[in-house]
Amino acid sequence: MNIVKNAIEVWRHYSTGALLAVGGIQAIWAATPQAWIDTLPKWTNQAMAYSTITISILGLIGKFIKQDLPSDYK
Numbered sequence: 001m002n003i004v005k006n007a008i009e010v011w012r013h014y015s016t017g018a019l020l021a022v023g024g025i026q027a028i029w030a031a032t033p034q035a036w037i038d039t040l041p042k043w044t045n046q047a048m049a050y051s052t053i054t055i056s057i058l059g060l061i062g063k064f065i066k067q068d069l070p071s072d073y074k
Contacts, residue, residue, distance in 0.1 A: 013067060018059025022052045 010016055029037075029048055037044075 014062025014065060015059040018055050018062060021055050022059070025052055025055070
């Protein structure tokens with residue numbers, strides 16, 4: 001296993017964006033007071049789970065997409 005040569009480029013990967021989105025969504029959901037969550041419709045819990053699963057799968061697919069990064073042109 002090797003570390004990438006230019007760590008700044010990691011932020012440009014599709015999978016990094018997906019991981020940040022999943023982490024952000026889950027962090028916001030965890031920080032939401034339970035009293036507020038209780039006022040939401042019942043399907044909201046499942047929607048949160050399915051949306052983060054979908055974003056995770058799209059991030060995994062993004063790992064296989066060729067991404068033009070600055071280091072590719074050197």
